[in-house]
Amino acid sequence: xxxxxxxxxxxxLHVPGYLDRDAQARLRDAVRAVVRAAPLFTPRMPxxxxxxxxxxxxxxxxxxxxxxxxxxxxxFHPATGAPWPAMPDIVREAWxxxxxxxxxxxxxxxxxxxxxxxxxxxxxRDEADLEAPVVSLSLxxxxxxxxxxxxxxxxxxxxxxxxxxxxxxxxxxRLAFHGVDRILPGTATLLDAPGRINLTLRRVTPPGRPDxxxxxxx
Ligand code: SIN
Ligand code: MN
Numbered sequence: 001x002x003x004x005x006x007x008x009x010x011x012x013l014h015v016p017g018y019l020d021r022d023a024q025a026r027l028r029d030a031v032r033a034v035v036r037a038a039p040l041f042t043p044r045m046p047x048x049x050x051x052x053x054x055x056x057x058x059x060x061x062x063x064x065x066x067x068x069x070x071x072x073x074x075x076f077h078p079a080t081g082a083p084w085p086a087m088p089d090i091v092r093e094a095w096x097x098x099x100x101x102x103x104x105x106x107x108x109x110x111x112x113x114x115x116x117x118x119x120x121x122x123x124x125r126d127e128a129d130l131e132a133p134v135v136s137l138s139l140x141x142x143x144x145x146x147x148x149x150x151x152x153x154x155x156x157x158x159x160x161x162x163x164x165x166x167x168x169x170x171x172x173x174r175l176a177f178h179g180v181d182r183i184l185p186g187t188a189t190l191l192d193a194p195g196r197i198n199l200t201l202r203r204v205t206p207p208g209r210p211d212x213x214x215x216x217x218x
Pocket of ligand 1: 094111119136143145178179180198200
């Protein structure tokens with residue numbers, strides 16, 4: 001697959017149509033298998049316990065979770081206690097094609113957006129290894145994705161992320177603020193219900209230091 005790569009900012013790449021329709025269907029089916037083994041859960045904000053509007057699950061060695069105790073990575077599902085399912089091949093292949101990083105991803109967070117769900121502007125900074133990028137894959141309805149600079153007050157702009165699009169958040173933009181303003185229901189036919197799936201692939205610990213700190217209460 002040789003989709004064009006558009007630089008949105010240094011280190012921040014948009015790859016429209018990275019996954020063709022067949023690859024999107026493969027990834028959708030792989031996500032369904034993950035969700036059967038590791039059901040979607042509703043994360044809660046640190047301290048306040050306010051629920052997020054997205055639901056989530058993970059695959060890979062580590063998964064990102066959030067509750068009253070804080071944001072963190074952990075090797076097991078917060079409700080079932082089971083290890084996260086293995087990362088599907090198509091997810092690893094996307095990392096290899098897009099990350100430009102010599103070590104494999106350790107965590108893949110899967111977010112499910114109902115049509116009314118959104119995600120406020122934030123930085124991905126719970127990883128001890130900030131050398132590796134975050135690679136994002138989108139399936140289903142188009143999202144209005146907002147991004148800015150590495151300081152909250154920097155100006156922001158938005159782009160639309162369609163089914164099959166990839167984004168790479170790395171280099172000078174690794175700590176760029178980003179979020180999802182809204183979902184545009186009815187813009188895709190890949191999923192049975194209106195909504196959007198986003199996968200974010202990350203490295204969490206520096207190579208050779210598997211016991212390095214992996215986040216914790218902020
Ligand atoms: C995230 O920042 O975790 C998700 C971004 C997206 O849904 O595109
Ligand atoms: Mn993020």
